[in-house]
Amino acid sequence: NNNNIFRKTIAWIDREAISSNVRNQLSRMNGTTKLFAVVKANGYGHGAIEVAKAAKRGGATGFCVAIIEEALELRNHDSFKDDPLLVMGLSHPNEAPIMAKKKISITVTNLEWLQDALLFMSQQQKNSQNGASTQPLLPLNVHVAVDTGMGRIGLTSVEDLAKIQSFFNQHSAYFKFEGIFTHFATADSTDSTLYAIQFEKFHRMLSSLAKKPTYVHISNSASALYHNPPIWCNMIRFGIAMYGLNPGGKSIPSPFPLKQALSLVTELVHVKRVKEGDTIGYGATYKAKEGDWIGTLPIGYADGWRRDLQGQTVLIQGERCEIIGRVCMDQCMIRMPREYPVGTQVVLVGKSEKDEITLQELSDKLNTIHYELACCFTNRVPRLYF
Ligand code: PLP
Numbered sequence: 001n002n003n004n005i006f007r008k009t010i011a012w013i014d015r016e017a018i019s020s021n022v023r024n025q026l027s028r029m030n031g032t033t034k035l036f037a038v039v040k041a042n043g044y045g046h047g048a049i050e051v052a053k054a055a056k057r058g059g060a061t062g063f064c065v066a067i068i069e070e071a072l073e074l075r076n077h078d079s080f081k082d083d084p085l086l087v088m089g090l091s092h093p094n095e096a097p098i099m100a101k102k103k104i105s106i107t108v109t110n111l112e113w114l115q116d117a118l119l120f121m122s123q124q125q126k127n128s129q130n131g132a133s134t135q136p137l138l139p140l141n142v143h144v145a146v147d148t149g150m151g152r153i154g155l156t157s158v159e160d161l162a163k164i165q166s167f168f169n170q171h172s173a174y175f176k177f178e179g180i181f182t183h184f185a186t187a188d189s190t191d192s193t194l195y196a197i198q199f200e201k202f203h204r205m206l207s208s209l210a211k212k213p214t215y216v217h218i219s220n221s222a223s224a225l226y227h228n229p230p231i232w233c234n235m236i237r238f239g240i241a242m243y244g245l246n247p248g249g250k251s252i253p254s255p256f257p258l259k260q261a262l263s264l265v266t267e268l269v270h271v272k273r274v275k276e277g278d279t280i281g282y283g284a285t286y287k288a289k290e291g292d293w294i295g296t297l298p299i300g301y302a303d304g305w306r307r308d309l310q311g312q313t314v315l316i317q318g319e320r321c322e323i324i325g326r327v328c329m330d331q332c333m334i335r336m337p338r339e340y341p342v343g344t345q346v347v348l349v350g351k352s353e354k355d356e357i358t359l360q361e362l363s364d365k366l367n368t369i370h371y372e373l374a375c376c377f378t379n380r381v382p383r384l385y386f
Contacts (some may be wrong), residue, residue, distance in 0.1 A: 009298055011046075014263075109360075222247035267346055321334040
């Protein structure tokens with residue numbers, strides 16, 4: 001419902017771009033490999049529900065998130081009552097019963113976690129047998145994370161994996177070994193030395209299993225784009241590329257054109273002509289030249305339009321205008337080549353006539369990555385969808 005949106009500073013999300021990025025990636029794979037759309041962090045700032053719907057239209061058959069709340073947001077929505085959902089971060093063992101009940105798959109890295117979770121699961125089962133709940137507990141779906149070199153979460157030895165596998169065999173009423181995965185530290189790098197080491201380690205761990213789980217997955221976007229998933233993998237975790245952003249930035253080209261889903265627009269709220277020496281903004285860091293046309297934009301660092309974007313350009317009718325003076329909390333000022341009326345559209349991210357500002361351009365300017373920028377537009381910026 002867009003009726004309550006008064007603000008003219010808007011993040012427009014192109015849902016077809018998302019569907020098409022998913023479709024294009026699926027068409028490069030072998031037809032049996034599943035694509036799970038990574039929609040954590042509110043769909044990398046794009047809006048988790050709408051992104052997930054668009055990804056599903058493009059052929060995604062499951063979704064990955066980082067925390068339980070994000071999984072519940074999807075599960076409690078009518079469009080995602082039954083879709084596979086995987087929480088890739090770690091949870092507390094006391095969350096096991098609710099995850100089981102909601103059919104949310106969970107990431108586990110050690111036997112102790114499972115032993116603790118078993119206590120909570122069996123307690124819950126007793127409660128339901130005593131009539132406290134009528135629903136029998138389903139087995140909790142577990143994906144085992146293997147740390148092959150990312151150094152973040154995951155088990156590291158064949159022995160630990162074997163212990164977990166025998167635990168699953170003993171407690172199949174409560175736990176299902178649904179997946180095994182690893183995550184690469186340098187899939188987006190031109191140097192594939194560590195990638196190859198991680199790949200080999202994971203394959204060795206996988207080969208030690210008597211029976212493979214339903215899902216074996218190693219690829220994030222970079223891995224899926226630049227290294228074809230091997231035949232023994234049957235799922236990829238597709239994040240940044242689905243939003244149309246190339247994980248390798250400018251260093252590795254994407255094998256197919258990615259369509260950036262997000263644009264950010266606003267409009268001029270104030271326009272003036274200034275005199276030589278007039279100052280603009282906090283700290284008076286900009287001194288005007290005679291006759292400069294200055295426009296004020298209703299966007300600032302409280303919107304995630306960062307303060308160090310001073311000096312960045314924005315687009316009016318395809319022409320670049322520089323942000324001059326410091327970016328304030330809610331506003332910033334630009335120097336324009338000529339007078340434009342209040343209400344003129346200004347493109348901060350996206351296309352304007354023949355020019356385009358990408359999140360890649362902004363992240364280069366800010367010495368960060370486009371992932372961070374997309375996530376950091378705040379709730380004050382309405383997301384609208386077309
Ligand atoms: N898999 C895991 C374990 C992740 O943490 C992430 C995101 O950081 C992804 C997949 C998705 O990565 P990307 O957005 O680079 O595709």
